[in-house]
Amino acid sequence: MGFEIKICGLKTPEALDAALAAGADLVGFVHFPKSPRHVTWEAAPRLAAQVRGLALKVALVVDADDALLADVIAALDPDLLQLHGHETVERVAQIRARFGRPVMKALPVAVRADLAPVSDYAAVADRLLFDAKPVPGALLPGGNGRVFDWALIRGLDAGRPVMLSGGLDAGNVVEAIAATGVDGVDVSSGVETAPGVKSPEKIQAFIAAARRARDIAAPCSNLSPKAQAS
Numbered sequence: 001m002g003f004e005i006k007i008c009g010l011k012t013p014e015a016l017d018a019a020l021a022a023g024a025d026l027v028g029f030v031h032f033p034k035s036p037r038h039v040t041w042e043a044a045p046r047l048a049a050q051v052r053g054l055a056l057k058v059a060l061v062v063d064a065d066d067a068l069l070a071d072v073i074a075a076l077d078p079d080l081l082q083l084h085g086h087e088t089v090e091r092v093a094q095i096r097a098r099f100g101r102p103v104m105k106a107l108p109v110a111v112r113a114d115l116a117p118v119s120d121y122a123a124v125a126d127r128l129l130f131d132a133k134p135v136p137g138a139l140l141p142g143g144n145g146r147v148f149d150w151a152l153i154r155g156l157d158a159g160r161p162v163m164l165s166g167g168l169d170a171g172n173v174v175e176a177i178a179a180t181g182v183d184g185v186d187v188s189s190g191v192e193t194a195p196g197v198k199s200p201e202k203i204q205a206f207i208a209a210a211r212r213a214r215d216i217a218a219p220c221s222n223l224s225p226k227a228q229a230s
């Protein structure tokens, strides 16, 4: 798997088009009604069909029960389930076994102690995603545009591919990649003009910057992220 760039919170055909045209490796669809990025049941199958294999489809859920997961999978046919709630290690293992889809577990990070469960989650998840821990009482567990101290995960060997998120944008993603050495980056609010409103220009700028950073980290390769992943 090569370095990967994920654009999350896509809910319109135009925004999805912008992400695909800019070369996103993964595109994320949020199923969480409290989010301004929530994708309706009506829109989900149409957006999923629009991807046409140009990127991996990621379904983002928060503490979803089995019935909801089954519905989300039926609507999106995702390549990856992003579990962005308080799912326990046991629940992650159960979801992976029960639904037969790869899972990426999001772990909220604010201080070093938040990394204590990494090895337990790495044992049951296909990938890990480090995101900034939300402030107490926040409406959303992610998508808050908050940055955490990247030094906390610098050089961390989780034994699984690791993505970084939390307050990334075109202006800081190069530094974030250099500071952490992660396998991929994920952005939502940093490519928006307002909560839930994606900007094609910001998506394009983010992907271009992340690619530059990847190329600095791997100067011998001039393959695209997708080609490296295959």
Ligand SMILES: O=C(O)c1ccccc1N[C@@H]1O[C@H](COP(=O)(O)O)[C@@H](O)[C@H]1O
Pocket: 008, 009, 028, 030, 032, 035, 036, 037, 038, 060, 062, 084, 129, 131, 140, 141, 142, 143, 144, 145, 146, 165, 166, 167, 168, 186, 187, 188, 189, 190
């Ligand atoms: O984007 C959302 O609305 C969202 C809702 C619930 C859980 C996670 C959500 N987004 C994820 O949060 C991180 C960070 O986002 P941001 O770039 O800081 O806005 C990212 O992984 C999104 O996939």
